[in-house]
Amino acid sequence: MKQLIAFIRKEAMHIFRDYRTMLVLFLMPVAQLLIFGYVISTEIKDxxxxxxxxxxxxxxxxxxxxxxxxxxxxxxxxxxxxxxxxxxxxxxxxxxxxxxxxxxxxxxxxxxxxxxxxxxxxxxxxxxxxxxxxxxxxxxxxxxxxxxxxxxxxxxxxxxxxFNPALKGVYMSIPGIMAMVLILVSAMMTSISITREKEFGSMEVLLISPLKPFQIILGKVTPYVVLSFINALTIIVIGVFVFKVPVVGSLFWLLIINFIYILLALSLGIFISTVAKSQMVAMFISMIGLMLPTILLSGFIYPVASMPKALQVISVIMPARWYIQAMKTVMFKSGELIFIWKELLILISFFVVFMVLSVRNFKIRLQ
Incomplete structure (x- = not known):
């Protein structure tokens, strides 16, 4: 019995010493409760x-x-x-x-x-x-x-x-589903791929190789860029030919928006891999840290204008919000750059920030 108590005490100490675990155990449920409680509402406000x-x-x-x-x-x-x-x-x-x-x-x-x-x-x-x-x-x-x-x-x-006289819900679903699928698949697969290298010890070999940090990152994400872009094209084709969703604007700008968003999602995955110690942690951060905010705070399901001011401010840093706005503008309204330049600029800024942070973290590990 004493051995069991000692073992339980040891395991409890390990948990309490790991601040990431403590955040997951206590902060995440509170955050989810507040987000769901305030966001999931059919009321119109302001x-x-x-x-x-x-x-x-x-x-x-x-x-x-x-x-x-x-x-x-x-x-x-x-x-x-x-x-x-x-x-x-x-x-x-x-x-x-x-x-x-x-x-x-x-x-x-x-x-x-x-x-x-x-x-x-x-x-x-x-x-x-x-x-x-x-x-x-x-x-x-x-x-x-x-x-x-x-x-x-x-x-x-x-x-x-x-723009949608028949009030078809699929008009909103296609951009929202694309935002969720692309950021989850791209970010999660990239973070898991790089974290796997760290777990197996092969990342250290790469870090001491002649390759520079940005070259390692580029080599890791290039296949996912291609796969994610094919994924995006597939969803667009299904939306247009199966669900009859129109593309009123320019196909060129539609592809540019998706390409930038995919790069942003991959940069998020790279950043997650630099702070996660295991594949499980990387998957958890990708699923919980990206999926719920993308669904709830991007305007995909619930209008941002109806959220409390605090959540509206938080939604500003949600990349999916700007991606969905840009996609809706090009698909249903117009494909001119003058109507989507702000969203593109914000998405590019997010991409640059996360790439700089990721490369910086790789350099720290190398030193």
């Missing part, structure tokens, strides 16, 4: 909308105030013409446009009623449906409050969906 007010009367301003005061919407732009709506959607300036017809206030006291139009960016079908549903509810409540006679105070709401 969604960005644009307003085209053709009436400019008291009633129209009152309706806009009601939309803002609801807590669901935040007016970020007042438009001058309908031609600005599509351009704003392509740039991602807002998620829905509210067009208030001329003579809005006067028409409310007439039997035919007033008209407004709700135009949503349906490249994210689920969010678009929620936006128009919430907005329609606010408009209906406002109309009911304005009625002085049963036939008066009605508002006819017209709904339009840009």
């Amino acid at each position: 969604a960005r909308i644009g307003v085209l007010d053709k009436a400019h009367d008291y009633s129209s301003r009152q309706l806009v105030d009601r939309l803002s005061a609801s807590g669901y919407f935040r007016v970020v732009d007042y438009l001058q013409s309908e031609h600005e709506i599509e351009s704003a959607f392509r740039k991602g300036d807002f998620q829905m446009a509210v067009v208030i017809g001329e003579g809005f206030g006067n028409n409310m006291i007439r039997p035919e009623g007033s008209r407004i139009q709700l135009i949503a960016d349906a490249s994210d079908a689920n969010t678009a449906q929620m936006l128009v549903s919430y907005a329609s509810g606010v408009v209906s409540k406002y109309a009911a409050e304005q009625k002085t006679f049963p036939a008066h105070g009605s508002i006819e709401t017209e709904i339009r969906m840009f």
Whole structure:
């Protein structure tokens, strides 16, 4: 019995001395609980909308105030013409446009009623449906409050969906699945491959060879670059020919986005391999550290705008968020560089940072 107690004490000391294990045991469950608790929500909060007010009367301003005061919407732009709506959607300036017809206030006291139009960016079908549903509810409540006679105070709401009129969910699924698959496969396979060399002792042989750190890294990742690119092309082909997902923009920029994202995923895998001591640790970091944030914080399933401010800030450092935005823009909106340059710049910056850190860690090991 004393031997068993001594053995348990020894194993407990090993666990408590390993700060990585302690973080996994205590910090990870808390982090997952907070992320799931705050992110998994179907509520709309502070969604960005644009307003085209053709009436400019008291009633129209009152309706806009009601939309803002609801807590669901935040007016970020007042438009001058309908031609600005599509351009704003392509740039991602807002998620829905509210067009208030001329003579809005006067028409409310007439039997035919007033008209407004709700135009949503349906490249994210689920969010678009929620936006128009919430907005329609606010408009209906406002109309009911304005009625002085049963036939008066009605508002006819017209709904339009840009880029995805049929509201097909697969339009959002394809970019999201690509983001998840590519970053997991590329990062996980690369990290495991390099960590395996460390475990078996062959990495030391490479480090004392004439090869420089960047040459070792290049040799390790080149096959995965090719395989991942083939994987990306396969998913795109299946999406286009099987699920009928359109590619409105340039195929060139679509391939460039995927190539940069694959390089970024591989650089993440290399960085993980420099901090992980075993294949199991590398796999765990890749699965937990990349999969959950990619699914929950990238906007793949749940809109970023509906998350708490703290999680919105964290989502900024999620590469998948910018990849999905760029892919949606090219596939459903436009393939011009002016609409995706910010996302490309952010992805390239992530790639450079992780590559510099990885090469630096290799140099430290060599010394």
